[in-house]
Amino acid sequence: MKFFIDTANVDEIRQANSLRILDGVTTNPTLIAKTGKPFMDVVKEILEEVPDKPVSLEVASTDYEGMVKEGEYLAQFGKNVVVKIPMTIDGLKAVKHFEYKGIKTNVTLIFSPAQALLAMKAGASYISPFVGRLDDISHTGMQLIEEIKTIRDNYDFHTEIIVASVRNPLHVVESAIIRADIATIPYKVIAQLAKHPLTDIGLERFLKDWESVPEKPF
Secondary structure: OEEEEEEHHHHHHHHHHHHHOOOEOOOOHHHHHHHHOOHHHHHHHHHHOOOOOOOOOOOOOOOOHHHHHHHHHHHHHOEEEEEEEEOOOOHHEEEEEHHHOOEEEEEEOOOOOHHHHHHHHHOOEEEEEEEEEHHHHHOHHHHHHHHHHHHHHHHOOOOOOEEEOOOOOOHHHHHOOOOOEEEOHHHHHHHHHOOOOOHHHHHHHHHHHHOOOOOOOO
């Protein structure tokens, strides 16, 4: 399973990239707004840090013409740019346009198998079902991933499934168990994946025992 990081914070991207496990980046207007920086400054910083990995950049328009204009503008900044499109009727039209132009797309804000089917049929390179937000309203988010994966495999669509709105390590583990293509993960959750209380206890004991070893070589 591929690991994307879901952030616009370049320091977090840099830290994740240094682990050598990062496969891509997803952003959205909310994440970029949190940086407090101009939009294009953030975009250029991210693309400089990960020039060879897919970076999803979301359009701000909701109409077809606006999405096409903004998406084509963003795509010129790198071959690794993926234009992030909202799951709407105009969005589906824009996806088909970008597919024809050879520009990759990521259809976001997907909450149902029907929406996923439409996006895959339109030619989306990636789709982003939001599992955490479904959990918030007492739906099982990971069940949606399983249903979408079944539909994708039934018809051999080329679309990759990004598990989005990841809130905790369990979401990541469940994604791997059901063989999702990608999970896009906040840096905080990436760090949590590496932690376990028994690891901390074991390490503390090893270090204490090491202190009693005579004539240590280093």
